[in-house]
Amino acid sequence: MSDSETQSGPQSGARRPVRVFLVDDHALFRAGVRTELDSLTDEVEVVGEAGTVGEAVAGIGHHKPDVVLLDVHMPDGGGAEVLRRSRPDHPEITFLALSVSDAAEDVIAVIRAGARGYVTKTISSQELVRAVVRVSDGDAVFSPRLAGFVLDAFADRPGAAPISDPELDLLTPRERDVLRLLARGYAYKEIASELFISVKTVETHVSSVLRKTQLSNRYELSRWASDRRLV
Structure with a gap:
């Protein structure tokens, strides 16, 4: 095998970074997440960000990221509205909710709207990277106690708590x-x-x-x- 073939082998098999788009109405929080993700690993790459639903819909359409990190509560409609307006045109994009809220109704609302997972803002930077990579690979990811909300809401099993209202x-x-x-x-x-x-x-x-x-x-x-x- 030639030297050029030896050098090209590992590169051709390397995984490209997961392209991430941040949606949160707090600019300082977005800046912190971007800094953390960009400095922590080369597994993810932040390609854009938005602070409103309108900016998010436009930015998602322009950048076509692999994963959208999505806040649940924003002044002009929130994460569910971003999902409603973006998913029909971009079904290939995965949405992961990242919120301060751990209320059952918030979790269920965005999962019903099409999010692939839901993690709270108490998550560590390393855990957030793993969550992004996992949802990009097709897994569903939830902060520990939130998974039960989803199971109760979507699984028809005896004793399930009635989350749906x-x-x-x-x-x-x-x-x-x-x-x-x-x-x-x-x-x-x-x-x-x-x-x-x-x-x-x-x-x-x-x-x-x-x-x-x-x-x-x-x-x-x-x-x-x-x-x-x-x-």
Whole structure:
């Protein structure tokens, strides 16, 4: 075997880095994750980032990454909305939720929307790299206690905890965003500013939520949202 053949063999068999796109509305957090991943390993390569749903959808379409690291809660719709708008056009891309929340309804919402896994922001840098590589290879990855939520929600087995809430499932991601802020005491104008929508649109969403939940006012809605740990 010639020297050139000897040199080219290992290179041809080397795995290329997993191309990652970061979605989170906190710029400092994105910068920290990018720095950690870029400095820690050559197994992953951060190719882009976004802080809003619109930026995420555009950036995912432009960069066509292997894996999208996706925050669950963002002001303009959150991870489920990114999935809803991106997956139909890019079914080959894998989405991994990375969130501070470990609430069952958040986990189930993004998994139903098409995410391949869900890890919390307490994960170490090394564990995050392994999670990214694993979902890129086709595995489903969850932080330890979150896997039970998914099993209970999707497996038809005796004793499974009923994670699904038929009333909650009626609400769109945007309606949930409005409801969450409403339950936190935000005024309509503040909700409109936070979500970059008009006050009239907020009123429309609130009316829709009231109709779907068959409740009478924002105080009942706040209590309803609190009972479901949306706040």
